Amino acid sequence: MKTSARExxxxxxxxxxxxxxxxxxxxxxxxxKQAVRELLHAAGQVAPLQVTLPHTETSRQADxxxxxxxxxxxxxxxxxxxxxxxxxxxxxxxxxxxxxxxMTLFWHGHFxxxxxxxxxxxxxxxxLREHALGKFPDLLLAxxxxxxxxxxxxxxxxxxQRPNENFARELLELFTLxxxxxxxxxxxxxxxxxxxWSYNPQGEFVFRARQHDRGxxxxxxxxxxxxxxxxxxxxxxxxxxxxxxxxKLYAFFVSDxxxxxxxxxxxxxxxxxxxxxxxxxxxxxRAKWFYGPDVVGSKIKSPIELLAGLQRQFDLTYADGxxxxxxxxxxxxxxxxPPNVSGWxxxxxxxxxxxxxxxxxxxxALLQDAALEVSLKPDDDTxxxxxxxxxxxxxxxxxxxxDLSGLHQQLQKVKDSELIEKLSQKLLQVPLRPETTALLTQxxxxxxxxxxxxxLLTLRLLSLPEYQLC
Amino acid sequence: MxxxxxxxxxxxxxxxxxxxxxxxxxxxSNGKRLVVIQLSGGNDGLNTVVPYQNDLYYKARPTLAIPxxxxxxxxxxxxxxxxxxxxxxxxxxxxxxxxxxxxxxxxDRSHFRSMDIWQSGSxxxxxxxxxxxxxxxxxxxxxxxxxxxxxVDDTLSLALKGEQYTGIAVxxxxxxxQATNDQFLKQAAQLHAEEHSHHQVxxxxxxxxxxxxxxxxxxxxxxxxxxxxxxxxxxxxxxLKTIAELIASxxxxxxxxxxxxxxxxxxxxxxQQANLLRELSEGLYSFVxxxxxxxxxxxxxxxxxxxxxxxxxxxxxxxxxHGTANNLFxxxxxxxxxxxxxxxxxxxxxxxxxxxxxxxxxxxxxxxLHNWLDGNAAGILxxxxxxxxxxx
Numbered sequence: 001m002k003t004s005a006r007e008x009x010x011x012x013x014x015x016x017x018x019x020x021x022x023x024x025x026x027x028x029x030x031x032x033k034q035a036v037r038e039l040l041h042a043a044g045q046v047a048p049l050q051v052t053l054p055h056t057e058t059s060r061q062a063d064x065x066x067x068x069x070x071x072x073x074x075x076x077x078x079x080x081x082x083x084x085x086x087x088x089x090x091x092x093x094x095x096x097x098x099x100x101x102x103m104t105l106f107w108h109g110h111f112x113x114x115x116x117x118x119x120x121x122x123x124x125x126x127x128l129r130e131h132a133l134g135k136f137p138d139l140l141l142a143x144x145x146x147x148x149x150x151x152x153x154x155x156x157x158x159x160x161q162r163p164n165e166n167f168a169r170e171l172l173e174l175f176t177l178x179x180x181x182x183x184x185x186x187x188x189x190x191x192x193x194x195x196x197w198s199y200n201p202q203g204e205f206v207f208r209a210r211q212h213d214r215g216x217x218x219x220x221x222x223x224x225x226x227x228x229x230x231x232x233x234x235x236x237x238x239x240x241x242x243x244x245x246x247x248k249l250y251a252f253f254v255s256d257x258x259x260x261x262x263x264x265x266x267x268x269x270x271x272x273x274x275x276x277x278x279x280x281x282x283x284x285x286r287a288k289w290f291y292g293p294d295v296v297g298s299k300i301k302s303p304i305e306l307l308a309g310l311q312r313q314f315d316l317t318y319a320d321g322x323x324x325x326x327x328x329x330x331x332x333x334x335x336x337x338p339p340n341v342s343g344w345x346x347x348x349x350x351x352x353x354x355x356x357x358x359x360x361x362x363x364x365a366l367l368q369d370a371a372l373e374v375s376l377k378p379d380d381d382t383x384x385x386x387x388x389x390x391x392x393x394x395x396x397x398x399x400x401x402x403d404l405s406g407l408h409q410q411l412q413k414v415k416d417s418e419l420i421e422k423l424s425q426k427l428l429q430v431p432l433r434p435e436t437t438a439l440l441t442q443x444x445x446x447x448x449x450x451x452x453x454x455x456l457l458t459l460r461l462l463s464l465p466e467y468q469l470c
Numbered sequence: 471m472x473x474x475x476x477x478x479x480x481x482x483x484x485x486x487x488x489x490x491x492x493x494x495x496x497x498x499s500n501g502k503r504l505v506v507i508q509l510s511g512g513n514d515g516l517n518t519v520v521p522y523q524n525d526l527y528y529k530a531r532p533t534l535a536i537p538x539x540x541x542x543x544x545x546x547x548x549x550x551x552x553x554x555x556x557x558x559x560x561x562x563x564x565x566x567x568x569x570x571x572x573x574x575x576x577x578d579r580s581h582f583r584s585m586d587i588w589q590s591g592s593x594x595x596x597x598x599x600x601x602x603x604x605x606x607x608x609x610x611x612x613x614x615x616x617x618x619x620x621x622v623d624d625t626l627s628l629a630l631k632g633e634q635y636t637g638i639a640v641x642x643x644x645x646x647x648q649a650t651n652d653q654f655l656k657q658a659a660q661l662h663a664e665e666h667s668h669h670q671v672x673x674x675x676x677x678x679x680x681x682x683x684x685x686x687x688x689x690x691x692x693x694x695x696x697x698x699x700x701x702x703x704x705x706x707x708x709x710l711k712t713i714a715e716l717i718a719s720x721x722x723x724x725x726x727x728x729x730x731x732x733x734x735x736x737x738x739x740x741x742q743q744a745n746l747l748r749e750l751s752e753g754l755y756s757f758v759x760x761x762x763x764x765x766x767x768x769x770x771x772x773x774x775x776x777x778x779x780x781x782x783x784x785x786x787x788x789x790x791x792h793g794t795a796n797n798l799f800x801x802x803x804x805x806x807x808x809x810x811x812x813x814x815x816x817x818x819x820x821x822x823x824x825x826x827x828x829x830x831x832x833x834x835x836x837x838x839l840h841n842w843l844d845g846n847a848a849g850i851l852x853x854x855x856x857x858x859x860x861x862x
Contacts, residue, residue, distance in 0.1 A: 067737070067787060114580070114582065114583075166595075169595060174597075297668070297670070297671075298668075298669075298670050299670070300670065300674075330624070330625055332625075337582075339582070339586060340582075340583055340586055340597050341597070342597035345599040348673065349599050349631075351673075351674065351677055352626045352631060352636045352637075352638070352639075352677075353616055353626070353636070353638045353639070353677060353680065353681035353684065354624065354625050354626045354638065354639040355625070355626070356674065356677050356678060356681065357649055357650055357678075357681055360655065360678070361649070374624050374625070375623065375624040375625075375641060376624075376625070377510070377623065377625060377627070377729070377731075378510050378511065378731045378732075379581075379582070380510065380511045380512070380581040380582075380734040381580055381581045381582050430668055430670075430671055433661060433662075435661040436658055436661055439654070439657055439658055439661065443654055460654060463652070463654070463655060464655075464658060465671065465674035465675055465678055466671060466674075468674055469670055469671065469674070
């Protein structure tokens with residue numbers, strides 16, 4: 001195989017399984033089999049996201065009653081989410097465990113919660129992170145007992161005398177079986193099984209036996225005094241859960257265009273392996289069709305993929321911690337703030353005229369240390385009552401410093417005549433049309449120094465719609 | 471400016487069609503338009519349209535209630551917040567209809583989620599990726615340019631996103647034009663004007679070309695006309711002025727969308743809300759006057775809504791917390807029924823301290839779509855809605 005073809009395949013693998021390949025001078029070019037093995041191996045270790053959340057110690061009484069204390073807590077929550085966001089984004093950009101970051105992002109959108117307390121968000125994140133590459137039944141049990149999840153879907157109000165169906169409904173509709181594969185009665189009966197699943201202020205799961213309904217339930221055709229654990233067990237015993245998850249993973253890692261045949265084969269395998277996530281991913285990444293022309297370059301990068309990719313390949317350093325959040329919100333994907341429990345819709349939903357125009361400007365602007373301005377819509381859930389002038393939405397300016405030296409080094413020995421071809425292969429996952437190549441040639445002054453040409457062409461390529469794809 | 475602009479004022483409305491000939495929207499338009507005003511943060515409806523004859527209101531709000539003698543009285547025991555004098559002027563002219571107790575079953579108290587529900591037109595346990603106005607764009611026969619729905623903002627709301635068609639967000643036509651006028655990108659886009667094999671690349675280029683063309687169209691259309699009407703200061707009024715200029719310039723859009731933010735009044739509500747309601751009323755008053763002078767008010771309806779109302783009782787910080795049902799304003803030159811549409815909220819029969827809804831907001835959407843925009847309400851909203859009688 002030609003080196004450049006192999007490089008393209010590797011780039012594809014790394015964009016889908018991670019956030020792209022950083023530009024280093026000493027880059028090795030392994031075969032796909034080895035690269036997949038390395039990806040899985042590097043992601044095998046689990047290290048929790050380390051964030052020290054701001055917390056001013058005080059007596060609890062002062063907390064509740066004092067208006068200033070409430071404002072302080074409010075500020076702390078905001079700062080907490082900025083820290084969480086920055087730390088995770090940085091980790092996506094730099095971590096060797098790319099697949100764990102990517103998979104955690106997938107589960108973050110699958111078990112999507114908008115939480116008020118950053119410490120609950122961190123707990124939940126680390127639960128997802130821990131089980132991201134394990135077996136799905138373990139993940140499902142852990143997230144079902146996660147305080148953030150229980151809070152977000154009102155399960156602390158789910159009591160024997162007055163069941164709250166919110167968690168049970170989303171569990172069946174969005175997390176496991178999908179619409180049309182359960183009845184309203186199944187929801188009611190499942191909700192009864194989760195009565196008493198609660199948590200304490202320290203963020204620990206608590207089973208409140210007195211609120212739990214021990215009576216007989218009929219769930220998906222079976223009768224028994226089911227516990228919540230047993231309901232979860234029955235859900236994963238249903239192959240439909242494997243199909244639902246596989247279809248979603250296929251859309252996330254492979255293509256928005258459904259392929260029932262491939263999904264069916266993958267989902268049977270997923271089910272047979274007891275929902276072994278790394279095995280399923282390995283099967284996908286090693287499939288021949290994964291590197292086919294209908295797959296490569298066919299996905300619109302999510303805003304997080306776009307930003308983490310830029311940060312990974314160009315070592316972006318933002319002028320302040322708010323900046324990445326501003327960009328994320330302007331493009332419609334802010335980490336820890338999914339739109340609702342069904343997560344980010346993805347695909348073409350990322351694109352409208354405003355987000356596309358903004359996306360095309362982001363790369364060139366950030367790489368040139370130019371100011372990007374955008375006016376953000378309010379987020380009253382995180383900033384209630386803040387006076388309008390002091391709010392974090394409204395007109396915001398974003399700046400960053402970038403480092404193109406890795407890319408420059410890689411292209412040092414490339415002849416001018418081959419520069420566009422080589423550079424576009426490195427930066428884009430779809431081939432440039434010859435006409436576009438010709439246009440680029442016109443836009444580069446022929447007398448410019450080699451390094452300047454590289455920089456100029458990079459800025460142009462990043463402004464093309466093709467850069468939005470991976 | 472002037473020669474052309476002032477000349478335009480004299481052209482009777484039906485003749486405007488002449489210089490709009492050939493544009494894709496005319497073919498499937500009944501010439502009517504909707505302007506949506508979103509009050510973000512959860513406007514306190516009870517202190518906007520005040521039930522000043524109801525003791526329960528005064529009991530629930532010992533320091534926050536608006537004294538009966540100060541309200542601008544309307545009908546059915548209701549009166550406007552004293553900051554809304556200009557709204558009262560519009561009301562007196564028969565341009566305003568007030569709908570009380572508007573909401574939906576199982577209300578959600580998160581700003582984001584409730585706004586999501588309002589913008590998508592979903593039930594509270596349903597998650598849609600499209601907005602009700604975006605689906606209206608989808609439902610139009612024939613191709614629809616993306617300036618068919620314009621939001622005056624930097625980013626586009628879910629409300630205007632459809633499956634096939636989405637509106638555009640334009641805060642400032644000139645800035646929008648400049649931002650999409652990169653010559654290199656324009657040339658690159660032209661190279662992709664015809665489809666080639668890669669469907670996702672084509673899709674992005676198509677969106678880019680649409681955006682460039684819309685920006686060019688809006689720039690071209692609006693470069694001459696400037697509203698001479700005086701508007702109050704502030705971004706909200708400026709955005710309304712932009713809409714008036716787009717309309718007066720003959721831009722063929724059916725839907726406009728703008729927001730006024732800051733209604734999340736948990737603390738020291740009275741002053742903050744009064745300022746906002748004044749900004750709202752004065753802005754809308756100038757806007758209506760402007761449209762009337764352009765002979766464009768009769769084919770315009772304005773809807774003013776918020777994601778939820780607030781709790782009936784005030785809190786300990788002279789503010790109010792997130793609630794449920796709320797009032798909603800419709801403003802237009804040709805309302806069938808102006809005034810207070812239905813009885814004020816029932817303060818006796820609360821749901822754990824919150825108002826119960828009596829009008830589902832989706833029925834208002836259905837009525838606007840069916841009776842005003844000539845749209846397929848059942849298809850857009852899922853068929854479970856009912857039309858409100860006698861309104862439009």
